[in-house]
Amino acid sequence: MSIASIIGQVLVLFGTFFYVVSSLGLIRMPDVYNRMQTATKSATLGSLGVIIGVGIWAIGEVGSYSWIPKTLIIAVFLLLTNPIAAHALIRAAYKSGVPLWEGSIVDRYKEVESSLERVEEIKEKLKEPSLGVEMNE
Amino acid sequence: MGEASKVSRYLYTVLILFIIWMFLTSSFDSQEITIGAVFSLIIGALTYEVFTERGLENLNPKRMAYAIAYIPYFLWAMIMANLDVAYRVLHPKRPINPGIVECKTILTNNTGKLALANSITLTPGTITLDVKGDHYFIHWIDVKDKSIEGASEHITKPFEKFLKVIFE
Amino acid sequence: MVGEMVKRILAIVFILIIGLWMAKGLDQVPFGEDRMLVGKYYLEHVTEETGAINAVTAVVVNYRGFDTLGEVTVLFIASTGVAALLWRKKRKRTAKKEGSVVLTTGAKLLLPFVMLFGAYIFIHGHLTPGGGFPGGATIATAFLLLYVAFTVYEIDHKIFEPLEGLAGVGYVTVGLIGLAVGGYFLFDWIWQSWGLGKENIGRLFSAGFIPIIYILIGLKVGTELTGIIDNMVKEPEEGGQ
Amino acid sequence: MSQYASLLIALPLFSAFFIPILKRLNKSAIMPFLVVVTLVQTGIAAWVFNEIYITGKPIIIMAGGFRPPVGINLYIGHFAAVFILVVTLASFLMTVFSMRAVNVEPKDKYAMLFLLLMLGATGMIATGDIFNLFVFMEITAISAYALTAYNKTGESSEAALKYVVLGGIGSSFFLVGIALIYGSLGTLNMAHIGQLASMINPTAAKIGLALLIFGLAVEAEQFPLNAWAPDAYQEAPHPVTAMFSAFVVKASLYAIGRIIYILSAAEGWSSVLRLLIVLGTLTVIVGEMSALRQNNVKRMFAYSSIAQVGLIAMGLALGTESGVSASVFHMFNHAIVKALMFLAVGYVAIELGGVEMSKFEGLGKRMPITAFAITVGAISIIGIPLFNVFWSKIQLILAALNAEYTWVVALILGASLIEATYYIRLIHTMWFKGEGEKVKENSVLALIMLLLVAFIIVIGIYPEPFWDVMQKAGRDIFDVAQYVKNVPLMGVSP
Amino acid sequence: MIEIYLFLIAVAVILSMYRFFRGPTTADRIVAVDIMTTLTTGLMVLFALHYRRAIFLDVALVYAVLAFVGVIAFARYMEGGL
Amino acid sequence: MNPYYFASIALILIGLYAILVKRNVLKMLVGLSIMETGVNLLLISVGYVSGRSAPILSEGITPDKAVDPIPQALVLTAIVIGVATTAMALSVVINLYEKYKTLNVEEIRRLRG
Amino acid sequence: MNELALIVFAPLIAGALAWLVDIKGIREIFGVLGAAVPLGYTVLLYQKTGEGLNFALNLGVFKLTFALNTLNWFFLGIGALVGFAAILALVSTGRDSYEWLFALMSLSGVIGVFLANDLMTFFIFWEIMTFASFMMVLHYNRSASLKYFLLSVFGAYAMLLALGIIYAKLGTFDFGAIQQAMYQDAYASAFGGETLISKNESALIYLLFLIAFGVKAGMFPLHVWAPDAYSETNQSYTAMFSGVLSKAGVYGFILLYVLMGTRLALEFGAFRSATKFGYIIAFLGGLTIIVGGLLAALQEDIRKLFAYSSISQLGYILVGIGVGTALSIQAAMFHVLSHALFKGLFFLIVATIVYRTGKTTFADMGGLAEKMPFTFAMAFVAILSLAGIPPLVGFASKWVLFEAVISQNLPILGGMVFFGSAIGFVYLIRFVYAVWFGQRPTDLDNTKDAPLPMAIAMAILALFNVILGIAPGLVAKELNRIFGKEIIGGDLFILDLGFGKYNALAVTIYLVVGIIIAGIIYFLGAKVKKVPVTDTYQSANPVTMEYNLTIRRNFFLPLKETLAFWLRVSFDRLYRTIGTWVEDLAEVMRTYIYNGNTQSYAWYLAILLLILALWGV
Numbered sequence A: 001m002s003i004a005s006i007i008g009q010v011l012v013l014f015g016t017f018f019y020v021v022s023s024l025g026l027i028r029m030p031d032v033y034n035r036m037q038t039a040t041k042s043a044t045l046g047s048l049g050v051i052i053g054v055g056i057w058a059i060g061e062v063g064s065y066s067w068i069p070k071t072l073i074i075a076v077f078l079l080l081t082n083p084i085a086a087h088a089l090i091r092a093a094y095k096s097g098v099p100l101w102e103g104s105i106v107d108r109y110k111e112v113e114s115s116l117e118r119v120e121e122i123k124e125k126l127k128e129p130s131l132g133v134e135m136n137e
Numbered sequence B: 001m002g003e004a005s006k007v008s009r010y011l012y013t014v015l016i017l018f019i020i021w022m023f024l025t026s027s028f029d030s031q032e033i034t035i036g037a038v039f040s041l042i043i044g045a046l047t048y049e050v051f052t053e054r055g056l057e058n059l060n061p062k063r064m065a066y067a068i069a070y071i072p073y074f075l076w077a078m079i080m081a082n083l084d085v086a087y088r089v090l091h092p093k094r095p096i097n098p099g100i101v102e103c104k105t106i107l108t109n110n111t112g113k114l115a116l117a118n119s120i121t122l123t124p125g126t127i128t129l130d131v132k133g134d135h136y137f138i139h140w141i142d143v144k145d146k147s148i149e150g151a152s153e154h155i156t157k158p159f160e161k162f163l164k165v166i167f168e
Numbered sequence C: 001m002v003g004e005m006v007k008r009i010l011a012i013v014f015i016l017i018i019g020l021w022m023a024k025g026l027d028q029v030p031f032g033e034d035r036m037l038v039g040k041y042y043l044e045h046v047t048e049e050t051g052a053i054n055a056v057t058a059v060v061v062n063y064r065g066f067d068t069l070g071e072v073t074v075l076f077i078a079s080t081g082v083a084a085l086l087w088r089k090k091r092k093r094t095a096k097k098e099g100s101v102v103l104t105t106g107a108k109l110l111l112p113f114v115m116l117f118g119a120y121i122f123i124h125g126h127l128t129p130g131g132g133f134p135g136g137a138t139i140a141t142a143f144l145l146l147y148v149a150f151t152v153y154e155i156d157h158k159i160f161e162p163l164e165g166l167a168g169v170g171y172v173t174v175g176l177i178g179l180a181v182g183g184y185f186l187f188d189w190i191w192q193s194w195g196l197g198k199e200n201i202g203r204l205f206s207a208g209f210i211p212i213i214y215i216l217i218g219l220k221v222g223t224e225l226t227g228i229i230d231n232m233v234k235e236p237e238e239g240g241q
Numbered sequence D: 001m002s003q004y005a006s007l008l009i010a011l012p013l014f015s016a017f018f019i020p021i022l023k024r025l026n027k028s029a030i031m032p033f034l035v036v037v038t039l040v041q042t043g044i045a046a047w048v049f050n051e052i053y054i055t056g057k058p059i060i061i062m063a064g065g066f067r068p069p070v071g072i073n074l075y076i077g078h079f080a081a082v083f084i085l086v087v088t089l090a091s092f093l094m095t096v097f098s099m100r101a102v103n104v105e106p107k108d109k110y111a112m113l114f115l116l117l118m119l120g121a122t123g124m125i126a127t128g129d130i131f132n133l134f135v136f137m138e139i140t141a142i143s144a145y146a147l148t149a150y151n152k153t154g155e156s157s158e159a160a161l162k163y164v165v166l167g168g169i170g171s172s173f174f175l176v177g178i179a180l181i182y183g184s185l186g187t188l189n190m191a192h193i194g195q196l197a198s199m200i201n202p203t204a205a206k207i208g209l210a211l212l213i214f215g216l217a218v219e220a221e222q223f224p225l226n227a228w229a230p231d232a233y234q235e236a237p238h239p240v241t242a243m244f245s246a247f248v249v250k251a252s253l254y255a256i257g258r259i260i261y262i263l264s265a266a267e268g269w270s271s272v273l274r275l276l277i278v279l280g281t282l283t284v285i286v287g288e289m290s291a292l293r294q295n296n297v298k299r300m301f302a303y304s305s306i307a308q309v310g311l312i313a314m315g316l317a318l319g320t321e322s323g324v325s326a327s328v329f330h331m332f333n334h335a336i337v338k339a340l341m342f343l344a345v346g347y348v349a350i351e352l353g354g355v356e357m358s359k360f361e362g363l364g365k366r367m368p369i370t371a372f373a374i375t376v377g378a379i380s381i382i383g384i385p386l387f388n389v390f391w392s393k394i395q396l397i398l399a400a401l402n403a404e405y406t407w408v409v410a411l412i413l414g415a416s417l418i419e420a421t422y423y424i425r426l427i428h429t430m431w432f433k434g435e436g437e438k439v440k441e442n443s444v445l446a447l448i449m450l451l452l453v454a455f456i457i458v459i460g461i462y463p464e465p466f467w468d469v470m471q472k473a474g475r476d477i478f479d480v481a482q483y484v485k486n487v488p489l490m491g492v493s494p
Numbered sequence E: 001m002i003e004i005y006l007f008l009i010a011v012a013v014i015l016s017m018y019r020f021f022r023g024p025t026t027a028d029r030i031v032a033v034d035i036m037t038t039l040t041t042g043l044m045v046l047f048a049l050h051y052r053r054a055i056f057l058d059v060a061l062v063y064a065v066l067a068f069v070g071v072i073a074f075a076r077y078m079e080g081g082l
Numbered sequence F: 001m002n003p004y005y006f007a008s009i010a011l012i013l014i015g016l017y018a019i020l021v022k023r024n025v026l027k028m029l030v031g032l033s034i035m036e037t038g039v040n041l042l043l044i045s046v047g048y049v050s051g052r053s054a055p056i057l058s059e060g061i062t063p064d065k066a067v068d069p070i071p072q073a074l075v076l077t078a079i080v081i082g083v084a085t086t087a088m089a090l091s092v093v094i095n096l097y098e099k100y101k102t103l104n105v106e107e108i109r110r111l112r113g
Numbered sequence G: 001m002n003e004l005a006l007i008v009f010a011p012l013i014a015g016a017l018a019w020l021v022d023i024k025g026i027r028e029i030f031g032v033l034g035a036a037v038p039l040g041y042t043v044l045l046y047q048k049t050g051e052g053l054n055f056a057l058n059l060g061v062f063k064l065t066f067a068l069n070t071l072n073w074f075f076l077g078i079g080a081l082v083g084f085a086a087i088l089a090l091v092s093t094g095r096d097s098y099e100w101l102f103a104l105m106s107l108s109g110v111i112g113v114f115l116a117n118d119l120m121t122f123f124i125f126w127e128i129m130t131f132a133s134f135m136m137v138l139h140y141n142r143s144a145s146l147k148y149f150l151l152s153v154f155g156a157y158a159m160l161l162a163l164g165i166i167y168a169k170l171g172t173f174d175f176g177a178i179q180q181a182m183y184q185d186a187y188a189s190a191f192g193g194e195t196l197i198s199k200n201e202s203a204l205i206y207l208l209f210l211i212a213f214g215v216k217a218g219m220f221p222l223h224v225w226a227p228d229a230y231s232e233t234n235q236s237y238t239a240m241f242s243g244v245l246s247k248a249g250v251y252g253f254i255l256l257y258v259l260m261g262t263r264l265a266l267e268f269g270a271f272r273s274a275t276k277f278g279y280i281i282a283f284l285g286g287l288t289i290i291v292g293g294l295l296a297a298l299q300e301d302i303r304k305l306f307a308y309s310s311i312s313q314l315g316y317i318l319v320g321i322g323v324g325t326a327l328s329i330q331a332a333m334f335h336v337l338s339h340a341l342f343k344g345l346f347f348l349i350v351a352t353i354v355y356r357t358g359k360t361t362f363a364d365m366g367g368l369a370e371k372m373p374f375t376f377a378m379a380f381v382a383i384l385s386l387a388g389i390p391p392l393v394g395f396a397s398k399w400v401l402f403e404a405v406i407s408q409n410l411p412i413l414g415g416m417v418f419f420g421s422a423i424g425f426v427y428l429i430r431f432v433y434a435v436w437f438g439q440r441p442t443d444l445d446n447t448k449d450a451p452l453p454m455a456i457a458m459a460i461l462a463l464f465n466v467i468l469g470i471a472p473g474l475v476a477k478e479l480n481r482i483f484g485k486e487i488i489g490g491d492l493f494i495l496d497l498g499f500g501k502y503n504a505l506a507v508t509i510y511l512v513v514g515i516i517i518a519g520i521i522y523f524l525g526a527k528v529k530k531v532p533v534t535d536t537y538q539s540a541n542p543v544t545m546e547y548n549l550t551i552r553r554n555f556f557l558p559l560k561e562t563l564a565f566w567l568r569v570s571f572d573r574l575y576r577t578i579g580t581w582v583e584d585l586a587e588v589m590r591t592y593i594y595n596g597n598t599q600s601y602a603w604y605l606a607i608l609l610l611i612l613a614l615w616g617v
């Protein structure tokens, strides 16, 4: 077994571990936000491990270096897109009204959102022609 | 900060695309390179306006250097984050203390903000929930400080020093 | 409700019996056995006859070209049909919640890459598992990304529709050139009449007209799927019936 | 030269793809373009027909120049030659009608879908490969879904939904059938299947054949799989309804016939046939009974059409050459008559704003040519001598009796009695009931209707040349050995 | 060896399925899908090695692209941004 | 029964079940898609030959080491057709919902008899 | 062109031309010429009947074959003659080109039926005839036409099924071949050999033909269409309808004898002196006589009266055919001729009356003899002929028929026949008095006599009534020629059955003398006394308009009351009820099956799959 194979395997093992962690997190965490916290991170890292690991492993196993660039591309793509997807999802979850876990201690977003709404309401009122006030945006 | 010239932006886009093509094909076959060049030129022409604002300016050596340095830093942070996750997931009591906090950033560039948001998402106990202007709203699995300043100190600051150089 | 229960139980009984019946038939087609007849011919002759190393691609584009032409047509019908059904005098997007800067910036950055992936996939159809359809779908994905990220984004139908048509016309024309040059509709004139690329088997510039057709299909599928997406996300304006 | 028959596929495709470009150039040219294309297509079909009936040999189109079973081939034999001509001619007439009948936008899309519906049916009739048959069937079906819903009313969408759901189930099971046949034989070419059919595993063949027939029977409107049909017929734009009845359903029926007979050497074959006969008979009975007190005349015609289709399926499943020939003849006659009747009823709907029975009161005075056309069509369908349908109906019945299906004939005749009842009621309503203002009838449409009427009567009075052609067409389906011989199969063998 | 990893990842995918079926919110299901697609991408890459065929990597790449956009589309649909 | 066949048949039946039982039109369409998936899986399974690889003759795969390419080609076509059907069905449902304001299949029955 | 083709198609072509030209005057010329051609050729072809003249038209689908022989010449002659007369009368009463087309088409149809030499040709022309006559009725009345059409189609389908079975078993439609095969079958079955057609099948074929021909002949209980259809169409046309078209049914029964009489006789045995299958026909014929006669008596409408009368008369013919001896069949055919002649004449008379007065009920008529003397004279002939008074043709045929039935010792049938004769007098009396004599309503004071074409038409038929009445030997000779042996003996004026003799000439002479005497008395002083309608007395009943039993109104009300129970048993109503059931069933089925629910429809697919699975296909 070549060194490349060993390094590759180690990486794959590492990645697989986080894959499993990711799925466990998905099951165990109490609300969607916390599930995302755990699952996304470990799935992303796991992917890096598994995918790049395969690229390196292939050097020893198949004898080709051409796996590396392609696995890298895939890994980078996941690295870039997974957090975006997670962000989009968590935002969507929040905006579609999924409540925070009852154990959550703070919701800053809600506070800001409601104050912003109040600002909007005031703006609307001020816009009414009788007041004749020009709002400065 | 204004936009770079169209030529610069276009060339930058084509260059990036071509590099990616080379990665994709993993081959130095002349035919692949030819087609790759053609495709990069075409797709670059179609997309450079949305793809980049600064064009070749991105390739400034200092930025490149910081970007390269950022990789191990970030990877380390990420591994730590995941060990943290593993701990929380596998611990029978699920030690969590979640909440949504607000942070402020000094970054102004959109790409920088994206990088920051992604970095936050992938590192310990945090996910970017929304970005409004320079305010980040972050779901934090283990809230240690509820104030804007305190949260920023914990969450955004560590990355900003790199990202500021790379993207600003 | 009792009726509901009965319906479910009946449905289960039905599908189980139907399933057993199908299984009985499939039992006569043992899994994993080599039963190839025409398939074997393809595998043995594909490189010599079409220049492709991906036998599936050769089957799709050359040997069973009619299927593929039909497949392109089916998608064209879907895109046309969706456009016809969702046509209103005035339609526009009504989405309210703009994506965050993370999403919009991410979409902008990813757009060219995704497009390049698409192009990569359809141009390598004769060498890898790709081809015009997945490539086109990937290109459509690039546009979907824009729709997803920006609530105001819309494609320009004035460009997309003629492009879609042009790609189709191009495909049929390639086939007709085959009829004129080689005497058969969809005849691979580049490979079989002109013999171009014979020395290139396994490399990009080979496989006769497969890459050309896949470029056309990629364009066509990309524009069509994008058109379908566009039609699906738009809603009629008030009084725009 | 004969390979140029592939223009039958290429031309409609090219034209359909060209329409988006034409739309940019000149939008008002689309409908005239449609007329021209279908006319040219009719010309090609006529040339092909002539070629085949002069040489007596089928045209085998080999796509890509690969010999079957390696390449897909089209088999334009005696049957396909006739029915492609029917398809193109009916399409041509309906494009003319469309110029008057279709006012809902977007017309460019309508034109494309119209062409592709025609293409799909042409392909189904011509193809020599079962999977390619599936592809063309889906082309037909999906354009039909779109056209059914084209008017964008709630009802038209409802009709299309039913069509999609049932059609979708049907095509899925059709594919399972293909999987079974392919899995047992390793080929998809019809002639090749015909050649190898005696070696096929009986269980797989039986179930595969049953599933193929099941899938096709949905499109071929066999009871009880036809529940989508009356709704779709009722709600589709009038020219499209005419096309449904004239050739879309016929293409599926043909496919049933073709598949049945290429697998005739397989075991268990006759039990599938028997089932199809039962289905066909039930289709006739239920169709006629449903039409009996129908107040919506277009729907009534739809049920009537379904009943006739049942008759055709029954004939195809008799397993005798005379049955197949009679069925083919009936397909042909029915295509003419129903094209005429749906054209007429559609025209009434346009002029009088509805197709309820009350709208037909006094039609004889208001729109005499249209009423006359409907009357001739109805009389023909009932099966009165001197009108075309009589000949095929009686041939079908004789064929069934010859195959010892007396009970089938008795039931069908009973159902025909019902058919006579509702058509006579309609005729009476049109001519001897009610008054109304005279409507000026469109001279082009009147011409088309009279043309079809003339056709009905000419065949009715002098069926010989037509019957001659139909017998050849029927033999084309029935004589599998000849079919296999005609296709230049290359030596791919196990 | 590879088979073991394949098995483990498959187990992970199946575990994620639990969340997909369990819910309880739509967001939960989409998260589950997101994770599953990521795991599946890894699985596909590993399969490529198992079969020793680099061409399968392309499949994984296309899959990753489609899955990403798909998940985002669902997310945006859920929040009313489509 | 082989697991691939089993899975294909199961998918087909699950799809059919959804069509037969679910009242929501969209769910019925999902059922249809599941059926299509099952069918595609079945086709692919029929073409599989044990111990062989994808019929792309590179990386040391010779004709005797490749599986049957035909079912794969068929499935490509079938998938596209499935997509097209689904797209059509969805736009039909969009129109339907606009006019009927419901997706309950039992309330969508103006056309009958 | 072959003469047979000309005979068959000339009316059709003429009709089509008349329809296309549609100019009053010209279309009549076309029409009359079209009807004249068959008549002319029929006369010319008399000599050639023995030569086996035939004609075939290959349609590809089938070969239409026609042949002329002595038997069908007889029917052809009747058809051509009465048809020509009716068409001539149509010149006056025809309303539009539509009627010309279908009247002539039906003539072509019936001629085709008579001349057909194979079952398929027979069926095709049968259908054409039915369809055309239906169109004539449809023009006037929907429900009558629908009833006619449904029963006809029912009959036609029965025939189709029968001929389909024959074709499937024997592989031929040709009469000769079928006759041959059936004959062989008959002996094969008698000696226990293999038969092509089994006993059950031959019974089925017989039953189907019984229905098919029974409908057309108006045989009880399939007669219900006839009264409405005969009365609800152009009355000139009715002459042909009742006179000729109904005879196609009779011809069919004779054909049944020709084709498979031996087979049926041997297979099913005898009842008393008749064959079983024949006795059924005869018995139904007898019922037809009674029912037709009774109902005729109860009618208030002049057209209906003759419609029922026609039914009743057809009954005689069926009895004759059913009894099945050579003599009885000859008698039946004789009666076919005389019924065509006198009933054709009757309907032309009715047509004239309706045409001139616009009235159809007895209540509105009276005293027309004075205003329409020519028509009255014609009616006189017709009445005498129908009533079976010598020396008219009606007597001759009826006499032979009575003799034929009585001689066979079939008492029930004999009773029925006599009863029919009696009731015939009853309804004729009404026609005579209510229409021609008595008080004339004032609005009929300006009534004119028959127009020329109708007059000619009536005259032709009347002439034949008289000539063949005085010289029945002409007919007998022809009938003997058909049967190939002398069954009715005698000479031109004398019919000799061996056990009875009728001298027409002698009777004529007595009668002429009697009429001259009566005429002298009439002109010497008998005058009609005018009395108000309500001044009439009726055996102790107060005279109200409701119970006003004058000859013109409800004359046979007491009879009606007596028969009330039986009149409720109406086959007409029974058929209607069945029709309603079918419609309701169809309605229920339609709404249940096509219930609009997509999911139910998906279930249908699943059910079929289940059936496939369980059937083990």
Ligand code: NA
Pocket (backbone or CB within 6 Å): A040, A043, A081, A082, A083, A085, A086, E034, E035, E038
């Ligand atoms: Na992710």
Ligand code: NA
Pocket (backbone or CB within 6 Å): A081, A082, A085, E034, E037, E038, E067, E068
């Ligand atoms: Na992902």
